Amino acid sequence: MNKSQETEIEAAVFRRLLKxxxxxxxxxxxxxxxxxxxxxxxLSKWYMAEAEERGESVDYExxxxxxxxxxxxxxxxxxxTAATPEQLEKMxxxxxxx
Numbered sequence: 001m002n003k004s005q006e007t008e009i010e011a012a013v014f015r016r017l018l019k020x021x022x023x024x025x026x027x028x029x030x031x032x033x034x035x036x037x038x039x040x041x042x043l044s045k046w047y048m049a050e051a052e053e054r055g056e057s058v059d060y061e062x063x064x065x066x067x068x069x070x071x072x073x074x075x076x077x078x079x080x081t082a083a084t085p086e087q088l089e090k091m092x093x094x095x096x097x098x
Contacts, residue, residue, distance in 0.1 A: 018066075018067060018069070021040060022068075022069050025075075025078075026079075028081060029080070030087045030088075030091055031087065033091055033094070034087060040067050043067045044063040044064040044066070045063070047067065048062075
């Protein structure tokens with residue numbers, strides 16, 4: 001496999017991950033953070049950072065819209081639920097471990 005094919009496959013995997021997350025909006029960011037130490041917002045920040053590393057300017061809200069498939073404020077209003085005390089406790093404990 002050449003580098004171009006590898007990049008094409010990686011891009012397809014990223015699009016598939018975004019589609020999977022979009023199909024599972026019930027999975028909250030705090031759950032992703034607690035289980036895997038990343039969430040949709042992390043993906044947005046990574047997207048923005050990689051664009052900037054390549055000389056492209058993508059602001060955070062643009063990156064979020066790419067990851068969420070809509071403006072973050074809209075996604076948050078439609079799909080985000082309040083974190084439970086248990087979720088917050090677990091997240092705070094994980095942050096203390098760092």
